[in-house]
Amino acid sequence: MSVARMFRGLSVRLTAPLESLDAVDLAGVVQGTGSSPVESAQRGQLVTLAGRVRTVLSGGGEQFLGVTAELYDGTGAVDVCWLGRRSIPGIDTGRFVKVTGRIGVRDGQKIMFNPRYELLSGQPRAGRGGEA
Template sequence: MTSPAGSRLRRFGLRRRRDETGPERVEADREPAEPAEPGVVPIARARPRQRVTVEGEVRIIALRPHADVPTLDLELWDGADALHLVWLGRRSIPGISAGAHLRATGRVTVQRGTRTIFNPAYEVIGTSRGPHG
């Protein structure tokens, strides 16, 4: 969910980084990180209507009530790009919190310009404190 102000700020940061580190570093920042597990796709390569398995760290969690139905929405970041995972009818999921590392599988859609997977199958890989803890 990028606002016009957010994209201007991102472009400013890229220009600033380019000045400090050279164009090679900026290009390297745009390259998606290659996942360690076979079958896992970098988020940047996840296309609409494609069934994918992605892996990353939970950065943001939000509970969004929508017409009397709770909706758990989180942003998954793989180090290069992000997408949203949305569970309809859920207020929380044990083991999922900010900093948790997840592997999720589902079909990619685009909602309000953001890649989203609704009700994905998921596996909690670990947390930022270490595996399982």
């Protein structure tokens, strides 16, 4: 690697917003799990996605859907909804999760209903060889 290229890479990492660096790192780790990127998942497609849970909502009252988590993989986000549930053990903000199901669209946002899921140990980290 040339010195100029090394300094260019360092300059980009020092001046880029933290969110974009996190997204790049997370997308690289997710790719190592063998999952599809959220950005390429299309409506009606059966896919396996992995990422970090950014939010978890549990509805109540007339609009009760169940537990909805936003899963972010660095390329995009998908809402993951388990209908009829008030909580899902292990589905917490910051948790690294892999889900498999069919992609839908609700209000312009990608959504997956009642997917199979796997809680991945640890947190995603770049430089750990794709292990989570």
